[in-house]
Amino acid sequence: MQKQMYNFYLTNFVRPPRCTTQFLLTMKLTIFILITAILQVSATTYAQKVSLKGQNVPIDKVFDQISQQTGYDFLVTRSMINLAKPVNIDIKNANLDDALKQVFQGQPLDYAIKDKSIIVYQKQAIPTIPKKEASIQQPVIVTGKVQNELGELMPGVTIREKSNPNNGVITDAKGMFSITVSDENAAITFSYIGYESQELRAKDIPIGSSIILKPSPNNLKEVVVNKGYYSDKKELETGDVSSVSAKEIGEQPVSNPLAAMEGRVPGMFITQNTGVPGGSFTVTIRGKNSISQGNDPLYIVDGVPYSSELLPNLNQIGKSGNSLDFINPSDIESIDVLKDADATAIYGSRGANGVVLITTKKGKPGDMKVDFNISSGVGEVTRMNDLLNGQQYLQMRNEAFKNDRVTPSVFNAPDLLLWDTTRYTNWQKLLIGGTAKYTDAQGSISGGGANTQYLIGGTYHRETTVYPGDEADQKAAVHFSINSSSEDKKFNFLLTGNYMYDNSNLFNIDLVSDAETLPPDAPPIYNPNGSLNWAPITQGQSGTWINPFSLLMTKYNANTSNLVGHSVLSYNILPGLDFSTSLGYTVLQTAETVTTPLTSIDPGYNRTSGSSSFNNSNISTWIIEPKLSYKHVIGRGVLSALIGTTFQRISSLGQELNATGFTNDAFLSDIQAASTITPRSDVSSIYKYESIYGRLNYDLDDKYLLNLTARRDGSSRFGPANEFANFGAIGAGWIFSKESFIQNSLPFLSFGKIRASYGITGNDQIGDYSFLDLYSNTTYPYQGILGLYPTTLFNPNLQWEIDKKLEGGIDIGLFSNRITFNVSYYRSRSGNQLVTQPLSYVTGFTSIAANLPAVVQNTGLEAALSTINVKSKDFSWTSSFNFTDPKNKLISFPGLAANPSYKYTLVVGQPITILKVYHEIGINETTGTFQFASAGGNPTGSPSALTDRNTMINTAPQFYGGFHNSFQYKGFQLDILFQFVKQTGLEYLYTIMPGQQYNQPVDVLNRWTAPGTVAKFPAFTQNFFPGFLSYLSASSSDFTYGDASYLRLKNLSFSWQLPEDWRRRLHLQNCRIYLEGQNLLTITKYQGLDPENQGGTFALPPLRVITTGIEVTF
Amino acid sequence: MTNFMKINKNGGRFSIGKVLVILLLSVVGCKKFVQLPSPNTELVSTSVYSTNGSAAAAMTSIYDNMVSNNSLSTGNASISMLIGAASDELRNYSTSFPVLPQFYTNSLTSTQPYFWPEIYQRLYDANAVIAGLQSSTGVTVAIKNQLTGEAKFMRAFLLFYAVNLYGDVPLVTTTDYKINDVMGRTPKANVYQQIIADLKDAQNLLSNNYLTPAGITTTDRIRPNKGAATALLARVYLYYGNLTGDVSNYTKADSAASIVISNSSLYSLSTLNNTFLKASLGNNEAIWQLQPVTPGYNTYDGYEFVLTTTAPGGNNSTNPVAISQNLVNAFEPGDQRRQAWVDSAIIGGTTYYYPYKYKVHTYNVSNPVTEHLMVLRLAEQYLIKAEAEANGVGTGISGAVNDLNIIRNRAGLSSYAGATDKASLLTAILHERQVELFTEWGHRWFDLIRTGNINTIMGPPGNVCQAKGGTWSPQWALLPIPQSEILLNPNLKQNPGY
Secondary structure: OOOOOEEOOOOOOOOOOOOHHHHHHHHHHHHHHHHHHHHOOOOOOOOEEEEEEEEEEEHHHHHHHHHHHHHHHHEHHHHHHHHHOOOOEEEEEEHHHHHHHHHHHHEEEEEEEOOOOOEEEEEOOOOOOOHHHHHHOOOOOEEEEEOOOOOOOOOOHHHEOOEEEEEEEEOOOEEEEEEEOOOOOOOEEEEEEEOOOOEEEHHHOOOEEEEEEOOOOOOOOOOEEEEEOEEEEEOOOOOOOEEEEHHHHHHOOOOOOHHHHHOOOOOEEEEEEOOOOOOOOOEEEEEOOOOOOOOOOOEEEEEEEEOOOOOOOOOOOHHOOOOHOOOHHHHHEEEEEEEHHHHHHHHHHHHHOOOEEEEEOOOOOOEEEEEEEEEEEEEEEEOOOOOOOOOHHHHHHHHHHHHOOOOOOOOOOOOHHHHOOOOOOHHHHHHHOOOEEEEEEEOOOOOOOOOOOEEEEEEEEEEEEEOOOOOEEEEEEEEEEEEEEEOOOOEEEEEEEEEEEEEEOOOOOOOHHHHHOOOOOHHHOOOOOOOEOOOOOOOOEEOOOOOOHHHHOEEEEEEEEEEEEEEEEEEEEEOOOEEEEEEEEEEEEEEEEEEOOOOHHHHHOOOOEEEEEEEEEEEEEEEEEEEEEEEEOOOOOOEEEEEEEEEEEEEEEEEEEEEEEEHHHOOOOHHHHHOOEEEEEEEEEEEEEEEEEEEEEEOOOOOOEEEEEEEEEEOOOOOOHHHHEEEEEEEEEOOOHHHHHHHOOOOOOEEEEEEEEEEEEHHHHHHOOOOEEEEEEEEEEEOOOEEEEEEOOOOOOOOEEEEEEEEEEEEEEEEEOOEEEEEEEEEEEEEEEEEEEEOOHHHOOOOOEEEEEOEEEEEEEEEEEEEEEEEEEEEEEEEEEEEEEEEEEEEOOOHHHHOOOOOOOOOOOOOOOOEEEEEEEEEOOOOOEEEOOOOOOOEEOOOOOOOOEEEEEEEEOEEEEEEEEEEEOOOOOOOOEEEEEEEEOOOOOOOEEEEOOOEEEEEHHOOOOOOOOOOOOOOOOOOOHHHHHHHHHHEEEEEHHEEEEEEEEEEEEEEEEHHHHHHHHOOOEEEEEEEEEEEEEEOOOOOOOEEEEEEEOOOOOOEEEEEEEEEEEO | HHHHHHHHHOHHHHHHHHOOOHHHHHHOOOOOHHOOOOOOOOOHHHHHHOOOHHHHHHHHHHHHHHHHOOOOOOOOOOHHHHHHHHHHEEEEEEOOOHHHHHHHHOOOOOOOOHHHHHHHHHHHHHHHHHHHHOOOOOOOOOHHHHHHHHHHHHHHHHHHHHHHHHHHOOOOOOOOOHHHOOOOOHHHHHHHHHHHHHHHHHHOOOOOOOOOOOOOOOOOOOOHHHHHHHHHHHHHHHHHHHHOOOHHHHHHHHHHHHHHOOOOOOOOOHHHHOEEHHHOOOOEEEEEEEEOEEEEEEEHHHHHHHHOOOOEEEOOOOOEEOOOOOHHOOOOOOOOHHOEEEEEEEOOOOEEEEEEOOOOOOOOOOOOOOOOOOEEEEHHHHHHHHHHHOOOOOOHHHHHHHOOOOOOOOOOOOOOOOOOOOHHHHHHHHHHHHHOOOOOOHHHHHHHOOOHHHHHHOOOOHHHHHHOOOOOOOOOOOOOHHHHHHEEEOOOOOOOOO
């Protein structure tokens, strides 16, 4: 098919005159669309030379040829073509203008060049476009190439004529450009994201010059902020969005993107709950808004909503994993965190807890680039607890029996009487003292031309743990992206795919518990013949201990595959008006097995069969989002408008089966070999969601900004009386630094903006089907059939939680933005809380899921400071600092005093994160037991749970932040990130009573021994009563909480880029050798393994990881 | 590219308009998009009452949940066990079940909810069946009548126990939690009127025959039929007569019991050893039974009451009680029920008597189920009739003696030879009820209350309460309303003394 590169007008635009305005409008629009196409999509430039040869060629064929060779469009009507004579021509490498002169010689037509269009008109007609610049002044063609400071060619640089911003081009894949400007004095600007813009006169750019752009990390003008449905220039945005770049993620040896964000985003508090690969994270953005429902942000990966949770599974480590573990960090281009109403209200009922947008890497125009990045490293527990040694342990045990006046027997003291008390095992060292090994290999190929770009990458990642054995978590990931547009840039197409396969055979139970509590004189692990040692065995009873190495025989295997596929089809209908549809699909599938062979079970239990558990789960989501966007200059400003709809469906399926009755351990993974199969859980739910959303933005003079967003949501989670809900926000900004009076009086102020927003978002993490009156099956049949009984009450009014967000902020840039500073104050009030409303038994139920007008308030101050401290040819030093001071408060809770679910945990006026505990007032010097303050202020040894829990401990952080420094000297780069948190947390081990058959920290030696002893710990005791009960009270008192603040060297990354001439010799674009470390140093007063996860005896702390690697780009 | 032309031709706006219309239409018409069917693992109420099968399953769940362990029907939290301990029937040996000693020593506290939650849970279930079927179109008329009849029967049955255990109680006839959550206590007489109305409806709706959930006649008697509704109605009229003193209720009790007794093709007294077998084994004394559902068990009553080699109480959580000396002594010499329904075990030198109405104690997955939990049986109808007649209705004293003798003779006792004045006869019938209906559904306790004998038995001169280690107060005849309920619903007022 022959492409027609010019356009015919079917109407006669010359006469009748009433059509002229139509033509004019059309012309303007045409120009606009062309410019837009050229500017917004990475475009090409065509050679300006024309070669033509032929006799009696119809003029339309000639136009066609010229179009193809130059990329210029002809604007011409059929009637004009009909008027024209055939053309005789023979030119070679002629200038366009020369060629056109020849073509039009003797024709009844003439032409004018306007931008990339050749406007054809009849000679007697007056051209409708004023062509002053073209006709009076001589246009100048400027050509050249753009390079960065390293001499690399830069595709995609925007080049504009300053006086006519609509005239612009983009450098091609080789950094080349060619632009025609009005005259030789015209100023031309070169700009590129992350680089300082340059301005040069046309006459100062000799043909073929190299223009070098310098990086400028603080250039707000060019930074574009992704807000999901639209993007804004950082400079012009009215909302609050923080971003983490691919570079920041890439310099951290982590396998979960959440781990890479810790300490980097103000207002976002992330806790890694375990150091075991695949473990869970807790993420809150600007505090907890919901008393009893989900506080997870909305995650969106490449436009597709992504589940924040996994379905119930067999992994008991770290609260069952985290779904983001199946997103490959190295495939991520950027993570944008949307925080305030202005940014989140367009996400409606899902925006209350913030929105995290994860965008994966795309291909960029340029030569094919092949990138390899290979690293390996080690990880270990950051620190061990100081536990009792063998002698101290035996002393504790003997003293406990003595205190209790109990004679040790083989039943209550096998560790003293049956075990070899001269043995000593350092269980911490043996069980969690190993070295985890990391291996990571990535490769990618990317590139593309002006119309199509591609990227395809693969990653292999293997990670072991600090536990004994060589169990590992292995990931293989594939990522691709294709971006293509039609020749005229009207139609664009984007397809991205992320697939990860994860296989883990790590244990499903954490060994930390055994490491911290097994007595040091515990028996040997193996018998001389290599079998597990269960001895010694008390008479007729099971073993005297549970051999922790039995877990090594318990095999856990989890296969998870995750696919996120996304495509965007967009079409430019009219200049400024685009229609696009985003289509997404994601499926996360897990198949797990746990096999517990008979050989791993204490023979004393007399089991006859091993057992196994099987779990399969599947979460799949599809989403369709058509939208229409429009951008138009109105008056002195630019109006942007957007309207779109969403249809979404999430289906969750999960089944867990337990199997026993195997004749042989060899059959454990074959469910057919089991004689008894018991279903353990069955999850099946569907969530459907639809909405219409819109945005209206007006930007006056790039100074006064107004942004309105709205969304109407319908959700299957809401009751029939409230299926639809409206949300919206208003944001405004004033860039005062652009006012002349500011510019005159404060010349050092390079940027200043005041912004504010207010809006309403919602939280729909209220569970599926919670409003329905559901019936469940009875366990056993009656008269041959299973009964169906009501399990929930019908609540047609059930609805979302409503969050009203208010924010004010100021963004300052000083000394050409060498110093930038942002402060935001936020207040969000979350009402309509979905809580368990207690009901009288008379209703048949004890509670109903209902919305209560309880209000939770989060306020806070967030500040970020970035400075360029030193910037010279060879050395640069930049710093950034972020700080968050969050506050949480329960403002109201009607009926709290009568609500059995909350009256013991919540207090109006206090944070919802408080714990009500007893106040421990020291050890009674006479009895050696704990004493607590009763409600009346008197000391008591047995406080009442109903009246005496009057001390409040807030476990939420009081403030937190990060401090990042980046140094560059020639090819060396050093990045250091410190993270700090001020908080109170649960300390280690104090919940286990010293004196029992568990090891303890050496602290417990500070115990009561005889009347008159002043001690921190009570007398050692092994009695359940009263010792243990007293200890239970202590574990619910302020005794077990302490300062869990910490300052952590979260990340250090050191790299060396090979000098350019070395690389050139090796034909490498890039070759970098690096050393990266995570959690390298922690300064804390915390009593326990790690203040971040406060895992006590339950969870492995986040590990210290050091890796080295090399990155090579061809 | 010719798109430009096309758009020009169409004037541009048409396309935008079209897109907008599509966008808007797609949202406007989509309320249905967000309305979901129920999840695969559960059913939403409207679909429950859309077919015969699932509607029958909803009704069936009430019986199913009633016979699971620790329900008010059977096991160690049942009315038979706890109210039996509260009265003079049982001796408690247990310390491990906190509520059993409380019942035993008549020292209940309002912090424990006791039977209250389960009664109202099952009342909700019954109300849900009634309401669900009322608006249902998918259930056939025959099944709808049967299930509505069963649900009304169950509502009456549950309200009967509520009003006898607690006195005035909230009368719930709807599933609307907003109404029920704030409901105050309804006077006993009004509750009785609702019970009577429900049972009359049940009589009309239910079949003469015993049916399966699918409406097919069966030999099991584990769903209530018309006879069950009539039998319960007879009992209710008797109690209502005691409450109001209105003799016409005795007439109605007499005639209802007579209807059941005269239905000899269905009902006849069994031998003592067969009285608690399931009906399909030929036990025609059964009017309504519940089928044990937990695999491996017959009735939990048999499991909890029958002693083997371990003494009751202490750490033995299975057998917390034995029969009181008071009840053992109540049997007349030669009463074969003393042999057939009471057994003893000598453990550690002590003789423990235990209820042996249900004989299967053992748990074994391969055990066949031979016994069903008896709820209504014919013997009680004779005693109801006798008591009504003793109050001067129907055939009067002679009829009363005659009916009493039918029960006495079945137990191998000679015919009643005592005084035939009303008071003596009522005393004889009360005694006969004690030895006939012991450890069945708290009969003894309710009999003592409604006949006004509770204080003289529990307090002086009987001093049963004192003998059990408690202190009797007439206020202990009623259970306390749970304190948590009063906190949640200020319209609920506590019974005096709590």
